[in-house]
Amino acid sequence: MATFYGIGVGPGDSELMTVKAVNTLKQIDILYAPKAHNDQPSVAEKIASPYFSEELTVKRRRFPMVKDLSEKQASWRAIAEEIVADVKAGHDVGFITLGDASVYSTYSYLLDIIGDQIAVETVAGISAYSQIAAATSIPLVLDDELLEIIPATADMSLIDKAVDINDNVVLMKVATHWSEIFELLASKKLLNQAIVIVNASMANQQQFKVAELTKETKLPYFSTLILKKKYQF
Amino acid sequence: MATFYGIGVGPGDSELMTVKAVNTLKQIDILYAPKAHNDQPSVAEKIASPYFSEELTVKRRRFPMVKDLSEKQASWRAIAEEIVADVKAGHDVGFITLGDASVYSTYSYLLDIIGDQIAVETVAGISAYSQIAAATSIPLVLDDELLEIIPATADMSLIDKAVDINDNVVLMKVATHWSEIFELLASKKLLNQAIVIVNASMANQQQFKVAELTKETKLPYFSTLILKKKYQF
Structure with a gap:
């Protein structure tokens, strides 16, 4: 058929x-x-x-x-x-x-x-987030943990709640809302538990610890943040 | 090397x-x-x-x-x-x-x-949930929506909060905690927005509308629930 x-x-x-x-x-x-x-x-x-x-x-x-x-x-x-x-x-x-x-x-x-x-x-x-995890050999989710996928274009109050209840958060398209996202993580003392992957699986892939960035950092469009509360990056 | x-x-x-x-x-x-x-x-x-x-x-x-x-x-x-x-x-x-x-x-x-x-x-x-979405041709997540992946073995209060803030929830291993999960969805009037996929991508794959199940239903081990609040199944 x-x-x-x-x-x-x-x-x-x-x-x-x-x-x-x-x-x-x-x-x-x-x-x-x-x-x-x-x-x-x-x-x-x-x-x-x-x-x-x-x-x-x-x-x-x-x-x-x-x-x-x-x-x-x-x-x-x-x-x-x-x-x-x-x-x-x-x-x-x-x-x-x-x-x-x-x-x-x-x-x-x-x-x-x-x-x-x-x-x-x-x-x-x-998916892009699956490949980001593979490219960095970072587990997305383990055991009884929760995993949240959110575009940074979502309502900031929802992102706030999601960060509170999840062990693992993938924040997509963070470039356009970077300063708010950065401040949110800073206010929750989670900067050391997050990294940003730029241009995942492309020749120019880069990886940054969020603690080494500032809220003024200009990120490329294809930037994804991974927050893992039980990790120290 | x-x-x-x-x-x-x-x-x-x-x-x-x-x-x-x-x-x-x-x-x-x-x-x-x-x-x-x-x-x-x-x-x-x-x-x-x-x-x-x-x-x-x-x-x-x-x-x-x-x-x-x-x-x-x-x-x-x-x-x-x-x-x-x-x-x-x-x-x-x-x-x-x-x-x-x-x-x-x-x-x-x-x-x-x-x-x-x-x-x-x-x-x-x-991943299993990616294939479940493909096998049923149901989108996991669209637009600015959020997607949550949770094992039903997680703390029920976390599952409750996750269901509240997410448009799309994949609940894995629901068989072992079925009656609690069913009651949670019933209390939030979300039974019509959820399906259960059994044995995804195997020869004996089955799909059930949660509204047609009861909290006493015995589900096989490989059962996954997909909740989509903007859907009617």
Whole structure:
């Protein structure tokens, strides 16, 4: 039966794709992929491209990164309609997404629109935070501990509560809210229990102890903070 | 340089291993693997074995599943010493672990003991909760939402607080604390926002709406609950 596959391609290194993701890519007829701003292949497409079959048709589509939700939804709806039409015409169709297909992924919005119109299968991928833990050989969570994943764009009062109840907190996208995050950790005397990983799994990966930064530090966009209360970094 | 590799083999299907995990397995000389209770290969070894090279030496070791921490630590220490000796003798050595090597993994304890005695590299794997989301095509987390991972063996007051502040909660090992978890969700009127996945990614996978269960339901050991407050299951 013709199927739509949502494929997580992992955080950056083509080797971090699963065997299933590779086999799925080799088997599909049509691949939908996000288009980068300059009309170039997206990061996800660059990761997946070593595994493309010669017969694969790649359809690059723009997913607008704008604040206007209705503009985004109109784009998603149009792309979802194309996908449904391709699958109903008998093609196996894929969509690639960075990291894990179920974690902060555009694929989830497509899935929501597509519903049960066609057969769907999701192929899990390595998430950015999983690779950050691996790249630094720091355990994310142990025993009966809790693990929280939060984007720093969330409400600061929620972040405050989450920091209080969790042993382990992954704070994503910390660059844009760095001074508030830094002050929050300082006020809770947790600076020594946190590190920031910049450009994880890329050639220019860096790691900083938060205690050695200040609230004025300018961090690159791809910066993730890991707080481990039972650790001393 | 001879290196110790901690390799996450994913949740069950050999295809859910990463290409990097496969390539690492093919390249190492010695593999340490947990031994199952009946002296048979463990689940992790069964998952990884299709990729073993003919020259690979597999050293099965028992990791006792007992409450006595000092007994466990003695076992881990002895195995860590063997690993360090093998690497110092010039061998590339691997250790396989179910799911993601950084998430609730015995590998983390070995790593803690080994410290910086030898070169170490961690290879990320698909976690059980990531595969549960994929198998059900349910997004784990979107937008500015929070995601919490908790074992049901954690303190119930922490679970209560975590349920209050998170949009998305993955509750692992719910079978052993089912009646308390069920009552907690019932008291917060969240029964319709939760499902239980049994034996995820195995042949006998099942999915139940929590609203259709009772607090007396007997669930199998491999049961995971997903709560999504913005969903209706």
